[in-house]
Amino acid sequence: MPGEPKRLEHPKSVYVIGFIFKIITLSVLIAVIYQITFSPHGPAVLVPIKEKIEESQKSAILDEVRQQEEYEKHRHFHHVVEYPQLPENMRPVCYICHSDYPHSKNKKVRAMLNMHTQFFVCETCHIEEQPGMSVIYKWYNPLNENPKGPFFGTSYDTESGNLVEVEDQFSKISPFYRSGDKFKSAIQIQDSDLAQDYVKVRDKLTPEQRDNVKKKFHVHIKAKGHECKVCHSRNGILDFRTLGFSANRIIDLEQLNIKGMVTKYEEFYIPNLFSE
Amino acid sequence: MEFIKILTSKTLFLAIFLLFSFMAPGVDAADKENCLMCHKYRQIGRIDEKGRKRSYFVSENIYANAVHRNVPCRDCHTYIDKLPHDPVTQEVNCANECHIKPPFSNENFSHKKIIDVYNRSVHGSKDDDSAELKAAKPYCKYCHLNPIYTRVDEQRIAFEETLSRCLNCHERKGVTQAYKHITHRLRSKTSRSPQEIVQLCAKNCHADLVLMKKLKVSRESMEAVKTYNESIHGKAIGLGSQTAADCVSCHATSSIHDIYKKDEPHATVNKANLVKTCKQCHENVTERFAQIDVHSEIGPHEKPFLYSVNVILGFVFYGSVFSLIGLAMLESYGRRKDGISMQIVRGTSWRGESKRKKSK
Known part of the structure; x- marks a missing residue:
């Protein structure tokens, strides 16, 4: 404007100072808003609304499951260790209905049978052999087409004597059908078409229809898995050497004491050898 | 014939089994009977009859660093007398004697002494407690989770310096654990942070108002x-202080478990003991200082004066902040309406010609 004195640009430091003040003002404002709305140290004006929303989404089942998980930490006492889990869609289809603890009937061995789910997929034990189909067992990792290991449980730490901790948390021994030089996986994952379709429509199916579909998932699956000795013996179906187990681990697995205890003895008493 | 009978007996088989068990790798002092032969696998467990997930996994590496690392399994799990054992239905009794002899003592170690202190406290189960109250009272494992030794970083412990002197004579592996064991109890306060203590007392218990109401606790406790x-x-702890008082600081002595109702004469929060309790942290504590209400409920009926001051201060605080924001917004609105816009360059914030001035 005519007559208006010439205005000068602010020095750059002014913009920096202004920016810092704006950040401080904004932080104070956010803190005040939090204080007034949700903070337990303020009037918490929005807390009743938050509680109302949470109440509407509340599930008694979910609450109980979480509470039980909390209690399990205390009951267990020896530290419940969390391990990485596979994404839901990469798990075998069995996991749509079954968990990592599928066995519950036989009181004597159910926990031991469940222990094996760390090492192999359900089909390894429950696959029904078919005439003309050759099955071989390899390490399978849904996140890695060609897992190289080292795999958990295959060797001992020479210093501590414990099983060696490994990076690969997901590889399990799994059956494959041999077709010429190629191997085709004998298992389905939840990403398979049949599994995806089932998950989509299962709530719409009648109980009979659901049973029918479940039969499809259990084709070539036998209810009773292999006996211990089918794997835990010198000529078992699992070739521990090819699977990468160390020599002393192979000896332990092939001559496993547990197998004898479970199959030969009804009761196995610990005498008072150590009582003082 | 008798000899053959002995040979085929289960006892001999067991002896051979145990002999091989000792020779097997990974068997340490605590696992004399090779329980880890089965329990070292992380998926050992089941879903029980009530639908609860039960993990029976014991991590070898974690257990070897936990405070119970030298306690043989069956010292706690005394009810296990055969293999494979039946489903466990009994709880571990922490007052059991275990086959660990502490240094400078010929007696087997037991938690009995501290359990007796605990049983006398308000949390101990009493004969006249209702069934609900008995079920709600915390048991050993509710608070104690077989902690892993952690290094004590308090300055006065001088961890590295002292440990390096121990290493002049002792092997690193053994003495490091032993040193951690000793220093574990030499902290100024408990080995847990004050935040963990508050969380422990509050979560699922004192902050659970439904449970508290069911147990008919006093209004103060509610x-x-x-x-x-x-x-x-509470505010200091909430902001991360490691020195401010948590629940245990005021409600228990150094034995931690002796928490009593304030009417009990030996309660640390009993009127007669308050000065001593406050003196743990505060200097120059007088009777008058000890009268300050720590759990102060500032309501319109309980403390009308404090309540009024609190409300007025709230209005002053919120009023000043929101008044300033309101004024700034009002000014912006007025200027914009007047045709002046905000610019942050060339020496001023507001530029433009005022419509009002123009019309004049």
């Missing part, structure tokens, strides 16, 4: 967590 969080101690 509001204990809320009033603590509003107190200066």
Whole structure:
């Protein structure tokens, strides 16, 4: 404007100072808003609304499951260790209905049978052999087409004597059908078409229809898995050497004491050898 | 014939089995009977009859660093007398004697002494407690989770310096654990942070108002967590202080487990003991100082004066902040309406010609 004195640009430091003040003002404002709305140290004006929303989404089942998980930490006492889990869609289809603890009937061995789910997929034990189909067992990792290991449980730490901790948390021994030089996986994952379709429509199916579909998932699956000795013996179906187990681990697995205890003895008493 | 009978007996088989068990790799002092032969696998477990997930996994590496690392399994799990054992239905009794002899003592170690202290405290189960109250009272494992030794970083412990002197004569592996064991108890306060202590007392218990109501606790107890969080101690802990008072600082002596109702003469929060309790942290504590209400509920009926001051201060605080924001917004609105816009360059914030001035 005519007559208006010439205005000068602010020095750059002014913009920096202004920016810092704006950040401080904004932080104070956010803190005040939090204080007034949700903070337990303020009037918490929005807390009743938050509680109302949470109440509407509340599930008694979910609450109980979480509470039980909390209690399990205390009951267990020896530290419940969390391990990485596979994404839901990469798990075998069995996991749509079954968990990592599928066995519950036989009181004597159910926990031991469940222990094996760390090492192999359900089909390894429950696959029904078919005439003309050759099955071989390899390490399978849904996140890695060609897992190289080292795999958990295959060797001992020479210093501590414990099983060696490994990076690969997901590889399990799994059956494959041999077709010429190629191997085709004998298992389905939840990403398979049949599994995806089932998950989509299962709530719409009648109980009979659901049973029918479940039969499809259990084709070539036998209810009773292999006996211990089918794997835990010198000529078992699992070739521990090819699977990468160390020599002393192979000896332990092939001559496993547990197998004898479970199959030969009804009761196995610990005498008072150590009582003082 | 008798000899053959002995040979085929289960006892001999067991002896051979145990002999091989000892020779097997990974068997340490605590696992004399090779329980880890089965329990070292992380998926050992089941879903029980009530639908609860039960993990029976014991991590070898974690257990070897936990405070019970030298306690043989069957010293706690005394009810296991055969293999494979039956489903466990009994709880571990922490008052059992285990086959560990502490240094300078010929007696087997037991938690009995501290359990006796605990049983006498308000948390101990009493004969006249209702069934609900008995079920709600915490048991050993509710608070104690077989902690892993952690290095004590308090300055006065001088961890590295002292440990390096121990290493002049002792092997690193053994003495490091032993040193951690000793220093574990030499902290100024408990090995847990004050935040963990508050969380432990509040979560699933004192902050669970439904449970508290069911147990018919006093009004003060009902509001204990809320009033603590509003107190200066609670606010300091909430902001991360490691020195401010947590629940245990005031409600128990150094034996931690001796928490009593304030009417009991030996309660640390009994009127007669308050000066001593406050003196743990505060200097120059007088009777008058000890009268300050720590769990203060500032309501219109309980403390009308304090309540009024609190409300007025709230209005002053919020009023000043929001008045300033309101004024700034009003000014912006007025200027914009007047045709002046905000610019942050060339020496001024507001540029333009005022419509009002123009019309004049």
